[in-house]
Amino acid sequence: MTVTADANTTTATPEDAAPPRRAPWWLRLLRDRAAAAALILLGLIVLAAILAPLISPADPFANSRNVMIPPIWSERGMAEHLLGTDGQGRDILSRLLYGTRVTLLIGLIGMGLGGVIGSLMGLVSAFYPRLDPWIMRLVDMMLSFPAILLGLALVAVMGQGVVPVTIALGVASIPDCARIARGIAVGIMKQEFIEAGRAVGLSDLTLFVRYLLRNAISSIMIFMSLRFGQLILLGAALSFLGLGARPPQAELGMMAAQGRDFLLFAPHIAVIPSVLIFLIVLCANVAGDALRDVLDPRLRG
C-alpha cells in the first residue's frame, strides 16, 4: 500500500487525500463474488424489513388456532403460512419481517450511537494532544467493561427492554471506535494540509470539521461496518435471554427463544429466525471485510 501512503503525503488539500483512482471502488467490490452476493442478500433483507407492513402476508401479532404449522415444503404445510406458524399460531413469515426490523434497528442505532461518540472522542484526542492522555485513559477504562456486562447492568437498573440493550451496545462500541478514530486522525494530523490550514489562519472548528473529520470519516465508517455483525449477535443474544425485546413485540432472538419450548415437535419455530440472524451477520461480516479490503486495507489487522 505504498502508493496510498505516497499519495497522502504529497497532497496539500483535504479533497485530494483520497487514494488514487483505479477502477471505482464499488466495481472492485462487486468483482469479489462472495462480497457481491453478501451485499445483495443483505440489501434484500433490509428492503424486506423496511417494507414489512406492506409485504407481510398476515398480522404478526394475531394468534390463531393453527399452532405449530410447519413450513410449506413439509407435508402438513399450509399455503397461507409459507413458513408455518409458531406456538401461538402466529404467522412466522410476518413475524420474521417485523422481527428483522427490530433486530436491525437495535444494531444500527447502537452502532450509530457508539460511532458518533467514539469517533468524536478519538478525533478530539488527536486534534488536541493535550487531552489525548485523558481521553485515552477513559477509553482504556471503558474497554475493561465488556458489552455483555454493560447490557446486564443497564437492564438490571432500567428493566427489560429494547432501549437499555441498544444503549448498552452503543456504549460498548465507544472505546473501540475511539481508538480506531484516533489512529486514523493522528495520521491525518501529520499531513501538510493541516499545517497549511493552520498557516492561513483557519479556526479550530473549520480545521476540525473540514480538514480532519471529512478525511477520517470514511475509514471510521468502514471500521464500524465491521462491528455491525457482532452488535446484531449481541443484541439478539440479550433478547434471547429475555432481557431485550418483550412480547408481543417480534424480535429475531426472542422468536428463537420462544421456539425453544417446541424444539421437539416444531423445530422450525426456533430454527428459522436463528438462520436469518446467521445470514444477516454472515453477510455483514463478509461484506464488511471486502469493503475494508477495497477501500482501506490499512485497517486490516
Added chain:
Amino acid sequence: MIGQIANRLILSVPVLFGVLLLGFLLLQLVPGDPAVVIAGPAAPPEVLDAIRQEMGLDQPVMVQFWNYLARVASGDMGRSLISNKTVLSELGGAIIPTVELMVACLFWSIPLGIGMGTVAAVKRGSIADRIVMALSVGGVSLPIFFICLLAIQFLGVYWPIFPFIGRGGPVWTYDGFMHIVLPAVSLGLIFIGPVARMTRSSVLEVLKLDHVRTARAKGLSERAVILRHALRNALIPVVTLVGLQAGYLLGGAIVTETIFSWPGIGRLAVGAILSSDFPVAQGTILVLALAFIVINLIVDVLYALLDPRVQG
C-alpha cells in the same frame, strides 16, 4: 513491566468505584421499605425506627454508600429476595461451575484454533486455507444460542448421547464429564474462529521475518522452522486476543449456561435480573466486573512475560 501493571491498577480504581456505585444503586431499587420487610407490616413505628437506626437507613446517602462499601469489603452483599440465602453463598456455588465451563471450552478450542490458523498460514491460498477462513467467518457469524439448540437437538435428543440439563458434578467424574461436553463444545465453537484468524495473520507476519529465513537457510526442517521459530513468536498476539475476547466469551457463556441450565454465574445473573432479585443481580455484576479487572491484569503480565520488548 511494573509500570504497565501499576498503570493498569490505577485505571482499575475508577472502574471498580463505578461498579460499586452501580451495585449500591441496584440495592436502592429493592422494592418496599427494608425495615418493614424485616419487621413485618404490623410492626409498631418505634420498632421500625430502631431497625432503621440499626441498619443506618436514617443516615445521609454518602454515609450509606460508605457503609455499603464496608459491607462489600467484608463479603456481606445482602440476601437474595427469592431464596433468602446470602448473596455470598449463592455466588460461591456458582463460581466453580462457570470457571469449569470456561476452562473446558478453552481447553479444546484454543489448541484447535491455533492448529487451524497455523495450517492456514503455512499453506496460504490452498484449499485448506480457504476452508479454515470460511469456517472462521461462519463461526463468528453463528448465534451462540443456535449452536446450543442444534447441539441439544442432535446430540441430546435425536441421538441421546449426552445429557443437556444441569451439571453432573465435578468434571473428573463420569457424570460430570458427560454433562459438560455439550455446553463446552457449543461455547468453544464460537471461539475457534477468532483464534484461528488471529493465529493465521500472526503466523503470516512472523514467516516474513529474518530469523525465519535464517532458520530455513541453515537447513532446519520446515516442521522445526514453523513450530520452534515461527509459532512461538506468533502466539504473543493470540494471548492478547484471548484476553480481549474474554467479554465475547462471557457473553457466550451466559447464553450457554442459561440454555443448558448450567448452575454458573451467568445463569444466576440472568435469573436474578429477570426476577428483580436486586441483591443477587448486584452481587453477580460486582463479581463479574472484578473478574474482568483481574483478567486484564493477568493478560498484561503475560504479555510482558512473553514479549520482553514490552517494558512499560
